[in-house]
Amino acid sequence: MTSVAEPGGPTWLRATLSDPLVRPMLRELxxxxxxxxxxxxxxxxxxxxxEEFDAPHGVLxxxxxxxxxxxxxxxxxxDTTTAELKRIWTHSAHRRRGLARRVVAELERIAAVRGYxxxxxxxxPRQPEARGLYLTTGYTPLFDTKAAPETIGPLPFEKHLTVPAEGKV
Structure with missing residues (x-):
């Protein structure tokens, strides 16, 4: 478990699935x-x-x-150059504050630093909020956005990352 405080704000915590602080996320999801x-x-x-969400190949x-x-x-x-996002979550009492965007941005940053x-x-298909999040944060849909989501099944997206100037994670 590693935490990194943001000046004057929330704290990022790197955790494992067994960490008690992860339970609210898993329960709500x-x-x-x-x-x-x-x-x-x-x-x-x-x-x-x-362990798939542990370093060096993953993070929670x-x-x-x-x-x-x-x-x-x-x-x-x-795969060797691709990270897969999973379990993006915002506590129900804290939605509509842009927190999911912050989570996605931080996961992208870490993935890029790790070489993805x-x-x-x-x-x-029944998660329009998630679909909207990924479309507004620069993800490319790998499906026909005009088709009814229920006819597609899981909705795949991708985003190419830029190489970070420097940094360690």
Whole structure:
């Protein structure tokens, strides 16, 4: 577990899936998935082994305010040059504040520093907020945006990263 404070603001925490502070994220994501896709949808949270989100190939971040998680997300290695975003989350009491954008930007920054040159992700067809987030943060849809999302299934996106000037993560 590593934390990095932002001057005068929230703290970034690098955590593992077993960290107790990750539980609110997983609980809310499970509820969201089940509400939108049915009871078995929460199994998506256990689809990947926890170590896939650990360094050096992955990361799980939480954004803390007053030591409480308000947003978070992760990436895992998709292939040698591509990271896959997973579990982008904002606590239900903290939505509409731009926190998900901050999480995505920080995950992109870390991925670029670690040598990834592309981000790939999928979101569900019943998650219009996520679709909007990725479209407004520069992701290219790899599907027909005019088609009804339910007819497509998972909605894939990609974004090519710029090489960072310098930095370590």
């Amino acid at each position: 499970g509820h969201e998935y089940s509400t939108r896709y049915g009871k078995d949808a929460h199994s998506e949270l256990a689809r990947y082994p926890a 971040l939480l954004l803390l305010e007053d030591c409480e998680p308000v947003a978070g997300g992760a990436f895992r290695r998709y 040159r592309r981000i790939f992700l999928t979101t569900g």
